[in-house]
Amino acid sequence: MTQVTMTVNGRTASGEVEGRTLLSSFLRDHLSLTGTHVGCDTAQCGACMVHVNGEAVKSCNMLAMEANGAEVATIEGQAAPDGTLNTIQQAFQDHHGLQCGFCTPGMVMSAAALLKDNPKPTEAEVRAHLEGNICRCTGYHNIVKAIMAASGQDVGAIAAE
Amino acid sequence: MPKDSGIGASSKRREDVRFLTGEGNYTDDINVHGQAHVYFLRSDIAHGTINSIGTEAAAGMPGVVRIFTGADFEGVGGIPCGWQVTDRNGEPMQEPPHPILAQGKVRHVGDPIAAVVAETLEQARDAAEAIELDIAELPAVVDMKAAAAEGSTKVHDDLTSNICYDWVLGETDEQVVSDTFANAAHVTTLDLVNNRLVANPMEPRVAVGDYSRGTDEHTLYTTSQNPHVIRLLMCAFVLGLPEHKVRVVAPDVGGGFGTKIFHYAEEAFVTFAAKACNRPVKWTASRSEAFMSDAHGRDHVTTIELALDGDNNFIGLRTNTHANMGAYLSTFSSSVPTWLHGTLMAGNYKTPMIQVNVKAMFTNTVPVDAYRGAGRPEATFQLERVIDKAARELGVDPIALRRQNFITEFPYDTPVALTYDTGDYNGTMDKLEAAADIAGFAARKAESEANGKLRGLGVNCYIEACGIAPSNIVGMLGARAGLYDAATVRVNATGSISVMVGAHSHGQGHETAFPQVVAEMIGIDESQVEIVHGDTSKIPFGMGTYGSRSLAVCGSAMVRATEKIINKAKKIAAHLLEASDADIELKDGQFTVAGTDKSVAWGDVTLTAYVPHNFPLEDIEPGLEETAFYDPANFTYPAGAYACEVEVDPETGKVTIERFAAADDFGNIVNPMIVDGQVHGGIGQGIGQALLENCVYDDNGQLLSASYMDYAMPRADDVPFYTVDHSSQTPCTHNPLGVKGCGEAGAIGSPPAVVNAVIDALQSGGKDIGHIDMPVSPSRVWAAMNG
Numbered sequence: 001m002t003q004v005t006m007t008v009n010g011r012t013a014s015g016e017v018e019g020r021t022l023l024s025s026f027l028r029d030h031l032s033l034t035g036t037h038v039g040c041d042t043a044q045c046g047a048c049m050v051h052v053n054g055e056a057v058k059s060c061n062m063l064a065m066e067a068n069g070a071e072v073a074t075i076e077g078q079a080a081p082d083g084t085l086n087t088i089q090q091a092f093q094d095h096h097g098l099q100c101g102f103c104t105p106g107m108v109m110s111a112a113a114l115l116k117d118n119p120k121p122t123e124a125e126v127r128a129h130l131e132g133n134i135c136r137c138t139g140y141h142n143i144v145k146a147i148m149a150a151s152g153q154d155v156g157a158i159a160a161e
Numbered sequence: 162m163p164k165d166s167g168i169g170a171s172s173k174r175r176e177d178v179r180f181l182t183g184e185g186n187y188t189d190d191i192n193v194h195g196q197a198h199v200y201f202l203r204s205d206i207a208h209g210t211i212n213s214i215g216t217e218a219a220a221g222m223p224g225v226v227r228i229f230t231g232a233d234f235e236g237v238g239g240i241p242c243g244w245q246v247t248d249r250n251g252e253p254m255q256e257p258p259h260p261i262l263a264q265g266k267v268r269h270v271g272d273p274i275a276a277v278v279a280e281t282l283e284q285a286r287d288a289a290e291a292i293e294l295d296i297a298e299l300p301a302v303v304d305m306k307a308a309a310a311e312g313s314t315k316v317h318d319d320l321t322s323n324i325c326y327d328w329v330l331g332e333t334d335e336q337v338v339s340d341t342f343a344n345a346a347h348v349t350t351l352d353l354v355n356n357r358l359v360a361n362p363m364e365p366r367v368a369v370g371d372y373s374r375g376t377d378e379h380t381l382y383t384t385s386q387n388p389h390v391i392r393l394l395m396c397a398f399v400l401g402l403p404e405h406k407v408r409v410v411a412p413d414v415g416g417g418f419g420t421k422i423f424h425y426a427e428e429a430f431v432t433f434a435a436k437a438c439n440r441p442v443k444w445t446a447s448r449s450e451a452f453m454s455d456a457h458g459r460d461h462v463t464t465i466e467l468a469l470d471g472d473n474n475f476i477g478l479r480t481n482t483h484a485n486m487g488a489y490l491s492t493f494s495s496s497v498p499t500w501l502h503g504t505l506m507a508g509n510y511k512t513p514m515i516q517v518n519v520k521a522m523f524t525n526t527v528p529v530d531a532y533r534g535a536g537r538p539e540a541t542f543q544l545e546r547v548i549d550k551a552a553r554e555l556g557v558d559p560i561a562l563r564r565q566n567f568i569t570e571f572p573y574d575t576p577v578a579l580t581y582d583t584g585d586y587n588g589t590m591d592k593l594e595a596a597a598d599i600a601g602f603a604a605r606k607a608e609s610e611a612n613g614k615l616r617g618l619g620v621n622c623y624i625e626a627c628g629i630a631p632s633n634i635v636g637m638l639g640a641r642a643g644l645y646d647a648a649t650v651r652v653n654a655t656g657s658i659s660v661m662v663g664a665h666s667h668g669q670g671h672e673t674a675f676p677q678v679v680a681e682m683i684g685i686d687e688s689q690v691e692i693v694h695g696d697t698s699k700i701p702f703g704m705g706t707y708g709s710r711s712l713a714v715c716g717s718a719m720v721r722a723t724e725k726i727i728n729k730a731k732k733i734a735a736h737l738l739e740a741s742d743a744d745i746e747l748k749d750g751q752f753t754v755a756g757t758d759k760s761v762a763w764g765d766v767t768l769t770a771y772v773p774h775n776f777p778l779e780d781i782e783p784g785l786e787e788t789a790f791y792d793p794a795n796f797t798y799p800a801g802a803y804a805c806e807v808e809v810d811p812e813t814g815k816v817t818i819e820r821f822a823a824a825d826d827f828g829n830i831v832n833p834m835i836v837d838g839q840v841h842g843g844i845g846q847g848i849g850q851a852l853l854e855n856c857v858y859d860d861n862g863q864l865l866s867a868s869y870m871d872y873a874m875p876r877a878d879d880v881p882f883y884t885v886d887h888s889s890q891t892p893c894t895h896n897p898l899g900v901k902g903c904g905e906a907g908a909i910g911s912p913p914a915v916v917n918a919v920i921d922a923l924q925s926g927g928k929d930i931g932h933i934d935m936p937v938s939p940s941r942v943w944a945a946m947n948g
Contacts, residue, residue, distance in 0.1 A: 020283070034190035035183015037415070039363045040448035044869035047363055075183035085181060093177040096838045100668030101180025102363040102415030108181065123882075130877035134869070136363050136416050137668045139845025139907070140877040142838060158882055 004068045008033065009077030017064045023057075024048045026064035027074060035075040035105045039134070046133035049106035050074045056113035058132070075105035078112070088112055088150040095155070097146030099137035106133050111147045120151050123158075163833075167681035168898075171834035174673040176666070185413040188367035188384045189445050196369065196441035197226050199434065200285035201427070202275040202292055203453065204267035207301035207525040207862020208316070211265060214275055215293030222291055224284030226438055229276040229430070231264035237433070240426055241398040242490035245639040246326045246499050246521070249333075254326035254521070257317040259489040261399070261426045261433070267296060268316055268488035269525050270864050271453025273426060278434055278442055301525040301862030305462055305483040308522045316488055316523040325486050325495065325521035330503040331577045332516040341477035341514045345468035349551035354934045355539045357460035357485065357856040358849075359872060360532045362667075364415020365446040366455060370431030374439060378406050381432050385411040386421045386665050387705020388697050390642065394424040394492070400433060407432070411695040414667035418846070419531035420455045421667070422707045423492035427454070452867040457856055458532020460485035461498065465543045467551050475512040475566045480543060482519045487528035494530040495521065500638055501536030501626070501708075507575035508544045509586045509622045509800055510566040515576045525862040531707065533846055533908040537625045545621035545913035550931055553924065559917070560599075560620055564590060572894075579626060581798045582894040586622065589826050589889040590802045593620070596886040597804035597822035605806065605819075606925070615809040616819070617922025623910040624800040627709035627902035630793035645792035646715035647701035650679065650722040652730075652785035654771035656764035658683075660722075661693045663703005664715035668842075669904060670835040671711060675719060677831050678898065682723050684749040685763055701788050709902030712831065713797050713893065720897045721789035729781060733766045736777040797893045797901040801825035803844075805914035809922040814943030816852055816919055822884040823910065828892040828901040836903045840885045843907015849875035850908075851915035855936050873936070 001016040008031060015030040027033045027050070036059055039047035043061040050059045051073040078086050085093065088111050098104040107130070114121060114129045121129065126144050135143060149155045164170040179185050216228045240259040247253060258264075263274050275292055279285035302308045302316055308323040316323055332338050342348055369382040379402065385391050388409040395409075396402040414421060427444050434442045446454065461482050468477035484498035503517035534541075552559035567586040574580050594600070602618050609616035629635060632643040649661040660679060666672055676690035693699050703715060731745040734752035738745070744755045750763040769776060770785040806820040823840055830836050853873035857865040866872040892899025912935060919937050923930045923946060930945050 018283070028190075029192075033183065034187075035185070037187070037364070038189075039365065039415075040869050042448070042868045042870050044874075045363060045448075075181075079182050083182075085178070089181040092181055093173055096174065096834050098177060098180055099670070099838060099842060100363070100416040101176070101185050101413065102187065104180050105183055124878075127876075127878035134363065134874050134876065136361055136418070136846070136874070137842045138838060139841035139843070139848075139875075139883065140880055141841040141845075141883055144877060144882070 002065055004064050006067050006070050006072050008072045009074060019065065021064045022060055023062040023064050023067050024059040027059060033074050033076050037102055037105060039102065044134065045103070046106040046110060047103050049109040049133065051109060051113065056110055075108060078108060091146040091150035095142050095146040095149055097138065097142045103133060103135045107135065107143055111150065114147065115151055120153060123148065166687055167677055168831050170677060170832065172673050172677055172687060172832055174670050176670065176672045187364055187413045187415055188369065188382050191369055191382050191412065193369060193371050193441035196443045197278050197280060197438060198282040198285050199276050199278045199431065199442050199444045200282060200289050201273040202277065202289040204263065204270055204272040204274055206267065206296065206298050207270050208299040209267050209296040210299060211263060211267065211274070212295040212297055216275065218293065219277065219288040219291040222284065222288035224280035225288045226278040226280065229262060229434065231260055231262040234261045237261060238399040238401065240424060241394055242495055243492045243641050244496035245641065246328055246495045247639060248326040249329040254495055255320045256490060257320055261429050269527050270862060271527055272488065276430055276434070278438055303524055303526065303858050303860055303862050305485055305522040305524060308524050309483065309520060316525055323523045325523055328499050328519045330517040332514050337514065338479060338516050342466065342468050342479070345476060346471040347469045347551070347555060349467045349547055349554055350464065351547045351550055351932055352464050353543060353546060353932060355459045355461040355463065355542055356850060356854070356935045358458045358532055358854050359452055359856050360418040360420035360455060360458055361874060362416030362418055362421065365448055365451045366421065366425065366427065367445045368428045368431045369441060369443045370435035371441040372435040372439070378408065379432055379435065380408045380410065381428060382410045382412065383428050384414050384421050386414065386417040386667060386707055388665065388695060389663065389702050390705055391424050391428060392697050395429050395432060399429045408698045411665055414665065417667045418533045419458065419535055419707060423456055423530055448869065449867050452872065453527055453864055456491040456528050456530035457487065458529065459539060460529050461539045463543050465547045467547045469551060473555060473557060473562060473565060475510055477514040478506060478512050479516045480506060484519055484521045485526065485529045486521050486523055487526045488523060489528050491528035491530035494528060497531050497536040502540050504577050504579050505537050505540035505624065505626060506544060506577050508541065509568060509624050511568045513576060517577060526858055533843065534905045535708065537905065538909045538912060541623045541909050542913050546916060546932065549917045549920070560590065563622055580795060582795060583891040584798060584800050584826060585889060585891050586800060589800060589824050592886045592889045593802040593804055593822060593824035596824055596884050597820065599804065602806065609808050615811055615922040615926040617807050617809065617918040617920065617925060619805045619914045619917025619921055620802065621910065621913040621917055622800070622802045623906070624798055625905060625909050626796040627799060628713035628793055628797045629708050629710065630714065630796060632792050642704065644704060645790050646718050647703045647788065647790045648715060648719035648722045649701050649786065649788040650719065650726050652726060652767050652770070654768050656685070656689065656767040658690045659693055660690060660719055661700040662715050662719060663700060663705065664711035665695050665706045667706070669706065669711060669839070670832065674712065674832040674835055675716065678716060678719060679723050682727065683763060684747065709904040712898065712900050713896055713902050714791060714793055716898055716900065717793065717896045718789045718791035721791055722787045725787035725789065726785060729785060730766050732777065732781055733769050734761050737761050737766065737769060737775065794895045797896065799825060799827050799901040799903065799906055801906060801910055803910040803914040805918040807915065807918040807922055809919060809942060811926060811946065814939035814946060816937055816942060818848060818881050818915065821881055823907065824886045824889060825903065825906050826889040826891055827887055827903045828890055829899040830887060831900065836887060837885050839903045840907045841883055843905060844883050844911045845875055845880055846908045847911025848880055848915060851912040851935050851937060853879065853936050
């Protein structure tokens with residue numbers, strides 16, 4: 001067992017892990033941050049996406065030890081301290097960008113990474129960016145719409161229904 | 162103006178806040194103090210005889226609590242099938258045992274052989290590797306037609322063959338059938354495959370068993386669409402436990418799509434093992450495990466023939482299907498190719514003679530059961546494909562051919578056992594033609610061709626039967642369950658309301674939409690109404706969510722319970738206002754004596770109900786809580802028309818969906834935003850089936866598509882924005898809300914539109930291609946074009 005220490009959502013977090021412990025397991029099982037979900041075992045679905053040192057990372061595809069010393073951001077740290085949703089979260093609610101909610105944390109973290117690098121993405125850019133995030137409920141329509149709305153673009157022209 | 166609250170308002174979903182902030186409570190988020198973890202050692206071969214299972218070395222591995230094998234479950238029941246189909250000779254279907262852990266034989270890749278309970282999942286997995294298996298491999302039965310052949314290897318030695326049942330619906334007089342086809346001016350025949358799919362909700366299945374020796378009570382946390390059904394099946398048929406000692410909780414569930422309806426061996430196992438080990442036991446499926454243990458969907462091989470007279474009227478339809486059951490009968494598997502498929506073969510058309518034959522086959526594959534649409538997509542696909550092919554052969558417009566044969570008068574008794582209560586298929590098609598801008602297709606096609614692409618337009622209709630019912634009829638057809646639902650409306654003293662419902666929400670937004678109904682009926686704010694679901698210790702006995710039934714069936718129960726509440730509240734109000742019950746009106750949360758300005762507020766009446774100082778105690782009891790069970794008089798019949806436009810790249814065979822439009826008639830609508838979302842999701846899955854998804858076994862029964870690396874899930878860049886119109890509304894005539902259900906329509910209506918569009922594109926490119934099986938992958942398209 002090895003001691004790891006990282007900053008998670010602005011707070012220092014430590015734990016004893018095996019070499020094979022995944023970052024997703026460390027977040028869920030050691031820190032009880034269960035908003036990070038595990039939907040596959042081949043790094044395809046993106047439900048486990050978090051930010052490590054500002055980059056979007058699939059936390060099922062990274063060892064906890066690799067994140068030693070890193071700044072990690074998860075879905076639990078996205079809303080304001082008083083609970084106010086951030087712009088992306090609010091856009092997902094406003095545009096019905098989620099149904100069962102399981103892929104949602106990964107979608108929100110993925111969208112945040114996109115908008116950081118590309119503040120006004122086109123529809124095609126949003127769709128291409130979401131290649132690594134699978135949603136089975138929404139058919140992606142309202143997720144794409146929500147992300148474009150979160151970027152400040154007028155989505156009224158998109159087929160509303 | 163759109164409404165901003167109540168029925169018809171696109172109220173934002175209240176459940177979103179917890180899902181968007183990581184505060185959802187999914188089953189894998191639940192950890193019970195002291196829990197152990199179980200890992201299932203599953204068969205890696207499709208068929209074999211178990212000679213021995215050596216667990217001694219594994220039992221000594223670090224952290225191992227106990228190892229279970231099939232021997233531990235001798236005397237324990239197996240997983241039951243919930244529907245007994247009677248075959249064409251009046252005999253019951255063949256129903257093999259389905260043990261919790263394999264006994265004697267393994268019958269599919271993924272069949273659980275042993276279960277290792279250990280302190281951690283990693284230790285359980287490590288120990289499983291040390292189990293010594295001696296299994297003699299047997300030939301695998303994979304192809305359904307080969308499975309039906311005389312002398313085929315049998316999946317179950319004790320059955321007479323691999324045929325579960327051979328079933329017929331509709332016209333049983335073969336002479337009538339052959340005469341109809343002999344007299345036809347034209348017959349169109351089509352052989353097709355409805356590809357095997359895996360439902361793939363993003364949350365893999367999880368089950369946590371907990372047990373208290375002190376109270377002899379079990380709790381099962383599970384990823385289920387219907388906790389009461391799980392409790393009933395597990396208690397009555399598998400473990401022999403008294404239901405009042407078992408609590409089943411299905412908390413936030415990350416999608417279901419049918420595959421979380423069924424009672425699975427893992428649920429019974431953790432319940433059993435928690436008592437046997439005297440500690441909580443948790444199981445979490447990996448995605449690969451889900452691929453080989455979740456019930457699969459579809460997998461039909463069909464020949465369909467459509468007979469038309471000289472005026473292009475449909476005069477007869479004959480369809481023969483082999484339907485895969487897999488190695489065991491999953492909970493509702495037997496009903497899917499029969500009563501949820503054969504009954505839909507009339508579609509939207511007045512075909513007077515229909516014969517449906519289905520042979521259900523056992524094979525050495527994962528059990529097959531309901532997946533979004535369940536039988537209805539299979540019916541719709543074959544019917545709408547053969548109609549399109551007929552139109553092409555006859556040189557007539559496919560929309561005109563459909564319109565000519567539409568059912569236009571209701572109620573309508575089909576030749577395949579259903580009575581459609583209402584619909585307006587021409588009106589819905591009008592909506593589609595506008596929504597899809599079909600008039601503009603020619604210009605778009607010219608533009609595509611100028612860019613070197615082939616462009617095709619595919620249109621189809623669908624009808625579905627939702628809210629399966631009534632219980633007395635389905636009982637006669639073989640259902641071993643009732644199909645009502647239940648709701649308890651509990652009004653609190655201060656006027657807020659908790660509604661306990663049998664339906665389960667796993668993405669459908671019940672927590673938002675159901676309160677809209679109750680709030681509208683009483684005239685209070687939606688925020689005053691809360692929905693409670695997913696816990697057998699909190700809710701009345703309900704049948705859960707599947708078959709697009711929640712609002713039509715459970716919502717109706719909720720309406721009936723709310724009506725009882727209002728009637729009682731009116732009596733209290735009448736007492737307070739010193740008036741007659743009959744003169745009390747309820748509007749906007751105020752009880753008023755008709756024709757006067759005397760009124761009392763909802764909150765004053767509810768407080769009086771619980772603080773009955775001034776109360777008609779001689780006439781009614783204090784309190785304000787009512788339950789209703791609702792058993793529908795009929796199915797509901799949502800119907801619609803879908804249009805897809807594709808571009809095909811002739812160089813590569815790649816199909817791109819350029820436009821997709823849906824016009825649906827769902828009857829009345831409570832929350833249009835949620836309905837749109839349901840249709841979008843269904844279309845996404847339908848496009849997945851049509852273009853991408855395929856569950857593939859090799860000849861040895863090896864599952865080749867057991868991860869997202871091999872099973873092509875639709876991604877955001879595989880689909881376009883969709884245009885959805887549900888302004889065509891013919892309310893259901895037999896439920897109090899006039900609603901029909903919208904959850905499955907998209908998945909039912911979209912695959913034929915996509916394939917029809919691809920065929921149209923290829924035909925316009927000069928290729929006389931009659932059909933390509935799904936998924937219409939680039940390689941299949943390219944092969945068809947260059948074959």
